[in-house]
Amino acid sequence: xxxxxASPVSLERxxxxxxxxxxxxxxxxxxxxxxxSQGRTVDRLEFxxxxxxxxxxxxQIGEEISARWPGTATAISHRVGRMEVGEPIVxxxxxxxxxxxxxxxxxxxxxxxxxxxxxxxxxxxxxxASWVRGATD
Amino acid sequence: xxxxxxxxxxxxxxxGRRETELELAAGSDVRAALERLQEQYPRLDARCIAAxxxxxxxxxxxxxxxxxxxxxxxxxxxxxxx
Numbered sequence: 001x002x003x004x005x006a007s008p009v010s011l012e013r014x015x016x017x018x019x020x021x022x023x024x025x026x027x028x029x030x031x032x033x034x035x036x037s038q039g040r041t042v043d044r045l046e047f048x049x050x051x052x053x054x055x056x057x058x059x060q061i062g063e064e065i066s067a068r069w070p071g072t073a074t075a076i077s078h079r080v081g082r083m084e085v086g087e088p089i090v091x092x093x094x095x096x097x098x099x100x101x102x103x104x105x106x107x108x109x110x111x112x113x114x115x116x117x118x119x120x121x122x123x124x125x126x127x128x129a130s131w132v133r134g135a136t137d
Numbered sequence: 138x139x140x141x142x143x144x145x146x147x148x149x150x151x152x153g154r155r156e157t158e159l160e161l162a163a164g165s166d167v168r169a170a171l172e173r174l175q176e177q178y179p180r181l182d183a184r185c186i187a188a189x190x191x192x193x194x195x196x197x198x199x200x201x202x203x204x205x206x207x208x209x210x211x212x213x214x215x216x217x218x219x
Contacts, residue, residue: 048145048146048149050143050145050189050192050208050210052192053189053192053193053208056192056193116194118145118189118208118210120145120146120147120211122146131146131147131150131211
C-alpha cells in the first residue's frame with residue numbers, strides 16, 4: 001500500500017498491509033505535527049502533494065527496500081491537507097523476517113521519503129505562514 | 138510543440154497559478170522551458186527548482202516532447218534541492 005490521502009492515516013492499516021507468515025518483525029513509524037518549529041508556535045500544518053508522482057515515488061521507495069533488504073514488505077500512507085498539532089502526517093510499516101532489517105528499512109523509508117517524494121509542508125502560525133525547507137521529525 | 142506546466146507550493150505562489158501551457162520550439166530542453174517561465178513569472182526562483190517530466194525527475198538538459206507534463210518541484214518538505 002502506497003498512498004497519498006486526504007483522510008487520516010493509521011498505523012493499524014499500514015501494519016495490516018505488511019503482516020505475513022514469513023515476517024518475524026514489523027516496525028512502524030508515525031510522523032506527527034509538532035507544536036513548535038524553529039522557536040515559533042505552530043497553529044497547524046498544510047501539506048500539498050504532486051499526488052500522481054508522490055505515489056509513484058512512494059512505490060519506488062518500497063522497491064528500493066525490497067532490493068536492499070530481501071523478504072521485507074513496506075506500506076506508506078501520507079496525508080495531505082490541513083492537520084492540527086498532534087495529528088499523524090505519515091504512517092509507515094515494514095515487515096521483515098528479523099527485527100534488524102525491519103528497523104533499518106523503516107528508518108530508510110522515512111529518510112528517503114523526505115528526499116524524493118514531492119510533498120510540501122506549510123507551517124501556519126497565529127501570525128503568519130511559511131513553506132518549510134528544513135527536516136522534520 | 139506544447140508543454141503542460143504544473144506549479145507546486147512556493148512555485149505556485151510565485152507564479153500565482155497551478156498550471157499553464159508553454160509553446161516551445163521542437164527540441165527544446167527543460168532549461169529553455171525554465172528560462173521562459175522565469176521571464177513570464179519574475180517571482181519564480183528557478184535556481185533551487187528541480188524538474189519532473191511526466192512524473193519522473195529529469196535534468197535540465199532533458200529534451201521535451203509535445204504534450205509533456207513538466208512540473209516545477211521546489212525543495213520537498215524534508216530536504217534541499219533534489
